Amino acid sequence: MTDLSRYIDHTLLSPVASETNIRKLCEEAWIHQFKAVCVAPTYVSYTKEMFEFCPVSIEIATVIGFPLGYSTTETKISEAKNAIRDGATELDVVINIAQFKSMAYLSIREELRQLAAIAHENDAILKVIIETAYLDSFELYTACEICAEAKVDFVKTSTGFAPNGADIDIVKKMRSILPAEIKIKASGGIKTYEQAIAFIEAGADRIGTSSGVLIVSEK
Numbered sequence: 001m002t003d004l005s006r007y008i009d010h011t012l013l014s015p016v017a018s019e020t021n022i023r024k025l026c027e028e029a030w031i032h033q034f035k036a037v038c039v040a041p042t043y044v045s046y047t048k049e050m051f052e053f054c055p056v057s058i059e060i061a062t063v064i065g066f067p068l069g070y071s072t073t074e075t076k077i078s079e080a081k082n083a084i085r086d087g088a089t090e091l092d093v094v095i096n097i098a099q100f101k102s103m104a105y106l107s108i109r110e111e112l113r114q115l116a117a118i119a120h121e122n123d124a125i126l127k128v129i130i131e132t133a134y135l136d137s138f139e140l141y142t143a144c145e146i147c148a149e150a151k152v153d154f155v156k157t158s159t160g161f162a163p164n165g166a167d168i169d170i171v172k173k174m175r176s177i178l179p180a181e182i183k184i185k186a187s188g189g190i191k192t193y194e195q196a197i198a199f200i201e202a203g204a205d206r207i208g209t210s211s212g213v214l215i216v217s218e219k
Helices: 018-032 041-050 075-086 096-102 105-121 139-148 167-176 193-202 212-217
Strands: 009-013 036-039 059-064 090-094 126-131 152-155 182-187 208-211
Touching: 009 018, 009 090, 009 182, 018 036, 018 041, 018 105, 018 212, 036 041, 036 090, 041 059, 041 075, 041 096, 041 208, 059 075, 059 126, 075 105, 090 105, 096 105, 096 139, 105 126, 105 152, 139 167, 167 193, 193 208, 193 212, 208 212
Parallel strands: 009 036, 009 208, 036 059, 059 090, 090 126, 126 152, 152 182, 182 208
Antiparallel strands: none
């Protein structure tokens, strides 16, 4: 297997995370050569400064419409543009679950299409968090289909704020539904090396976790 570190989005989205905490996150990502860090939008420019002289390519991810997804499309677009301006190279956007439950599928697809276009025009990637804890089997299939039609880059399982996080069987189902070019990010409750490997074997291309150091130290 490729180095596990390069699967990991080293994440810190705590509402009480300080600059000191973010600096530690960046130092850990530098040391362990994680694929990306995922920070709140207010810390994107600070994180970019932290990586200015980093010899390893580490992506800067941030969240859009987080964690509940029901911001307006205009708000999400503004967040996305600001994040890219500040140095984000990856955008993790929460699907509008409230609209989804109302079966406003065309509106959701159009929102994601616009966000994907903004990301791709700026050489960034778009990950869409569908919050699988709230979806039944039909809804999971529908959400994945919408993401595929909108040409997003990743579909992500969870925010980590819902009752349940990533699930192996759900990731396997997602992999069976999504076209090969759309990748999967498993996140929410992944804290051990064994869990990370199991999700990768199930079809995940990224692991979102706040336990990245612990996971790679268990090898």
